[in-house]
Amino acid sequence: MQSIFFLIWFLFSIIFVSSCKKEQQPLIFDEGYLKVADILHYCQGSCDEILDWENKEAVVFGHIMDIENDGIKKEYFSKSKFYLLDIRNGMFMEVSITENKDPIFEKIWNAKKTDEFLIKGTLNAVYAFDNDECVKGVNLLLNHPDNINFK
Amino acid sequence: MLLSMCCLSQEKKYFSFDLGLSQNHKGFFTLYSGIIDVGGSYNLNIMKYFYAGASFHLDYLKRTNTSSGTIVYKPKLNLHYNFKVTQRIYLTALAAMGYSFVVLSNKEFSYKETQHGINPGVELRTSWRTQGKTDFYIFGRYDYIYLAKDDDFTQLEFYRRMHLTSFGLGIRIKN
Numbered sequence: 016m017q018s019i020f021f022l023i024w025f026l027f028s029i030i031f032v033s034s035c036k037k038e039q040q041p042l043i044f045d046e047g048y049l050k051v052a053d054i055l056h057y058c059q060g061s062c063d064e065i066l067d068w069e070n071k072e073a074v075v076f077g078h079i080m081d082i083e084n085d086g087i088k089k090e091y092f093s094k095s096k097f098y099l100l101d102i103r104n105g106m107f108m109e110v111s112i113t114e115n116k117d118p119i120f121e122k123i124w125n126a127k128k129t130d131e132f133l134i135k136g137t138l139n140a141v142y143a144f145d146n147d148e149c150v151k152g153v154n155l156l157l158n159h160p161d162n163i164n165f166k
Numbered sequence: 167m168l169l170s171m172c173c174l175s176q177e178k179k180y181f182s183f184d185l186g187l188s189q190n191h192k193g194f195f196t197l198y199s200g201i202i203d204v205g206g207s208y209n210l211n212i213m214k215y216f217y218a219g220a221s222f223h224l225d226y227l228k229r230t231n232t233s234s235g236t237i238v239y240k241p242k243l244n245l246h247y248n249f250k251v252t253q254r255i256y257l258t259a260l261a262a263m264g265y266s267f268v269v270l271s272n273k274e275f276s277y278k279e280t281q282h283g284i285n286p287g288v289e290l291r292t293s294w295r296t297q298g299k300t301d302f303y304i305f306g307r308y309d310y311i312y313l314a315k316d317d318d319f320t321q322l323e324f325y326r327r328m329h330l331t332s333f334g335l336g337i338r339i340k341n
Binding site: 037038039042049050052056057103104106128 | 194195196197198229232234270272274275276277279319320321322323324325
């Protein structure tokens, strides 16, 4: 009987340890699309190093945040940016428009909040200070309406 | 002291039901607050102070001021050991292994999906023994859920790992 317990504990330990040990593989940016939450967690780091995601092109999947709110849409337009939301866990990232602002907003202006978007852009490092330590975060640079697709 | 933790009279089988406050730690659900962990188990005495049993618990996590919530269904098998502390009080150390189902939903966007993964867990209980058929206990529980690979859900190892804790009260119905 005791050897059965030992075996159960042994299997338990093996499963537990093996599930903890897996290393993160680098994300592949030029195939398919990535979710907002994945981009936000992966694309961060220290200001002292150049990170593998910087200036890479990526297609990001998400919903445009508050797209049915006219006041917020006007603010998006005046600031040349909007936010892409991951509806699964509430994380969101900034999409900054670098060129073709008018046609880009024309394309998204009448969207519904439930519309799913695939937005192709460049992952751009942004700098912030966390307890006096410089850290990098990310936003997405968008330059053409053709880089916006409805899923 | 360990030697003194023995000699607890044992029931052949018992049911337990408990209710606690749950908490998620980091990972994919970092913006969620834990609300409740509720469930029960059925256990058999298999050897001296050893028990084996099956349990079913569910955790409810919610994002404040939104219509999104997540329910984690946690069926598990467990092994546990009772240590007598005093005539009235005993400690239980429990190890469990299960396979959990994580149902995410956001009504505002008509979104719903299910992820699943292996779920080892540990638990400590302090129980108050009564003369009757019911004992009472407080518990602390930790669940580690490692979600099955699904690149459409996430490509990050960090998000495949869930860490849930809960603390609460339970009753144990002896048979």
